[in-house]
Amino acid sequence: MKFFRWRQRKDEELDAEIRSHLDEAIRDRIERGEAPEQARANALREFGNVGVVKEVTREMWGWTSLERLLQDLRFGVRMVRKQPGFSLIAMLTLALGIGANTAIFSVVNAVLVRPLPFGAPESLVYLWNTNPALGAREGHFMGGEVWAVRKQATSCAAVSAWMPMTAIVTGKQPERMVGGSVELNFFQTLGVQPLLGRVFTKKDDEEDDVVLIGYDLWQRQFGGDPNVIGQKVNIENFDGGKKLLLGVMPPGFEFPPRAEVWTPFNLGEPAGTGNRYLRAIARLKPGVTAAQAHAELTAIAQATAAQTGHISAGWEVTPMPLREFLFGSVDTALPLLFGAVACVLLIACTNVANLQLARAAARQKEIAVRRAVGAGRGRIVRQLLTESLLLALAGGALGLLLARGLLSVLRVLGPSSLPQLQAVTLDARALWFTLGLALVTGVLFGLAPAWQSSNPDLQHTLKDSGQLATTSVRGRRLRQSLIVAQVAIAAVLLIGAGLLVKSFWQVRQVSLGVTTEQVLLTSISPSWEEYTPQPFRKDNEPTKWRLTNFYQQVLARIEKLPGVVSVGATSQLLLDGREVDMVFEIKGRPNRNAEKDQHTELRVITPDYFTALRIPLRSGRLLTEHDTSTTPLSVLVNETFARRYFPGRNPLGERLKFLGDYFDGAIVGVVGDVRQRGLESDALPEMYISYLQKPMLWPTMNLVIRTTIDPAMLAASVRQAIQAVDPNQPIYNAQPMEQLVATSLAARRFSMLLLVAFAVLAVLLAAAGIYGVISFAVAERAREIGIRLALGAQARNVLQLVAVQGMKPILSGIALGVGAAYALTRLMKSLLFGVSATDPLTFAGVALLLLVVALLASLLPARRATKVDPLIALRHE
Secondary structure, three states, X not given: OHHHHHHHHXXXXXXXXXXXXXXXXXXXXXXXXXXXXXXXXXXXXXXXXXXXXXXXXXXHXXXXXXXXXXXXXXHHHHHHHHOHHHHHHXXXXXXXXXXXXXXXXXXXXXXXXXXXXXXXXXXXXXXXXXXXXXXXXXXXXXXHHHHHHHHHOOOEEEEEEEEEEEEEEEOOOEEEEEEEEEEOOXXXXXXXXXXXXXXXXXXXXXXXXXXXXXXXXXXXXXXXXXXXOOOEEOEEEOOEOOEEEEEEOOOOOXXXXXXXXXXXXXXXXXXXXXXXXXXXXXXXXXXXXXXXXXXXXXXXXXXXXXXXXXXXXXXXEEEEEHHHHHHOOHHHHHHHHHHHHHHHHHHHHHHXXXXXXXXXXXXXXXXXXXXXXXXXXXXXXXXXXXXXXXXXXXXXXXXXXXXXXXXXXXXXXXXXXXXXXXXXXXXXXXXXXXXXXXXXXXXXXXXXXXXXXXXOOHHHHHHOOOOOOOOOHHHHHHHHHHHHHHHHHHHHHXXXXXXXXXXXXXXXXXXXXXXXXXXXXXXXOOOHXXXXXXXXXXXXXXXXXXXXHHHHHHHHHHHOOOOEEEEEEEOOOOOOXXXXXXXXXXXXXXXXXXXXXXXXXXXXXXXXXXXXXXXXXXXXXXXXXXXXXXXXXXXXXXXXXXXXXXXXOOOOOOEEEEOOOOEEEEEXXXXXXXXXXXXXXXXXXXXXXXXXXXXXXXXXXXXXXXXXXXXXXXXXXXXXXXXXXXXXXXXXXXXXXXXXXXXXXXXXXXXXXXXXXXXXXXXXXXXXXXXXXXXXHHHHOHHHHHHHHHOOOOHHHHHHHHHHHHHHHHHXXXXXXXXXXXXXXXXXXXXXXXXXXXXXXXXXXXXXXXXXXXXXXXXXXXHHHOOOOHHHHHHOO
């Protein structure tokens, strides 16, 4: 404000000084005998151009650039207000592009850019096991493998392992939580400190009753009370009842994914053989690359295999960046979506650029006059760019409002694998991004029209001031070039969206191997303290029979509910991402060797599980109520198991042994394959045993209930039936099975819906641009069309003339877009399923669709051209 007051005072002083000088010169001339009017004219002529003198003097003061900028801004605001319709359309068009970009940028920033809540996260890796001979890739390790890596790997600064677990928290209300049983050095490896309390240390080695919890769980169940640290709390897992709460982890920390409870274990120095039940992370030493670590870890794995025989043979250890492990395919999907919204913004820019060209044609006389009185081309360009920047900034402000709404939609549509999505906000980085994007956008759509319009033909423009302004040949070519760009970008987006839609359709055609309709799922976790194995309880009932009786009563009560057809239970629900990998032996098979490394998934089920899910029996028999702990162990295997381990043989009657001598059973049947890991994953070898034979193997079970009514309507009745058996039983994850399948496809659906929405928006903007350009061309050629009609041309001739000329840039744009898509869609191969990145049907369909849309957008103004009245057109000057 001081600057403006100083500037105003200097201007007033300059005006006073010039008036004083002129008054003195006029008085001198009057005293010499000149008439007052003649004296004033001569004095002004002698003094020179007052405006030029002021400009030269102001330049001597400095800050002239700022003053001219303020002048440009004032004039730009007047021009924006002078044409509210044009300004509103331009701002809304830009708001669509900028708002979508801001929203997707906020998601990309939160997921792919913002640092993970760990110390030096760039050096953290998740360790994968891969076996090329078996075509297997998993993250499970034996204890001996983790121990060997920790002791021998020079590329790793630290290595730690964990096991997934579940826990029941009975604070304000019973709640089942996802958790992790982690090694003592787990949090030190991650570089994370607790918000309150402490993490596990060596003195917790012998403790079985200590626990850490997450911030959100602390708030929900304990009201954020800091005094709860150091107290015994009601958190129960397979280790028993109450535990000593050591600390609370900071907000946003959920590792393993979605974990909110952590208990310790000490790996020690285990034997090299056994089952793969551990998952591992490592911190690479500074300067060590993933390729170097892969080579060393694989060598260690092979050395371990040589020491332990066939059990570990053929497996390699591959380090994966922890961010990639956490977010998976979004590492490709989010940049793809960011590129898509950038394309939408480019189309919006071309639309506004065409609007600016049209407005510039109407302002040719104004610009010509300004050039004629001495304004330079740079001055005109700067003024027009200032107007464009004002529109862009206003569009950016509206875009922020749109981005807030779009983020709300993204939170609803987003997959559960993106927990950060729920916390995405328009932070300071997003605001700076929007400001920068608005400024770049203003230059992007404003520079070409400004440069094109700043150099009009002065003689022609000023002479033909009474006629309708027309665009130069260069201007028409620029408009056509912008249409080509719009159509090409829209074609690329539509083809990408079409490929994702077709992929989603292909995924939906895949059979899970079960019938998902009319099925309700729910999970229960009997209290471990209540059902802990003991020789005999006070009521002289063995604990395992207590657990068996509990499930039998629950299943019996649910079977009697109205609408229930059948009910079963399983230890691991399909699509939940939890597997129990078992190493087993085939009894009597000689020469057990490395290339036949024998792994399988184990599931504990109730006899009616297959009936409830309608999994077909291929040979042999199903498990029955007669398979109990007093009878020999019976095992069911799936078709993949039979093909892999008994090629060309009948597996019935073959005996399997695993977990030492604890499991020794015969295969009694072969059932159909189930895609337990998802529709996009092949079935793995699986074996099933009855919980009646091994009731304590897996106390936590998931109920599978087939109904004749809406499964969601049955949930309350199922809850009541379970709590009638055990009122303190936590019940969780009650949902229709179709909802579970939909959730498994949420990430693919999320990417598909967003890309389709952006592609449709791009097509609509492109169609609006085509319509606007052709409409303006028709208005410019009104006299020509009137003359043609007056000379006898038919309406169809005029229609054909306008439509054909309008379609030329459109056809060029479609060809260019198809060619660009052919090259670019290869980048999205990882997002496709069952469809080629260059699928000819998708390419042809999109080209045809764009052609139809463009033709419709062209025909509307072309038809209006046929309605031109020749008399009015010829009379118009």
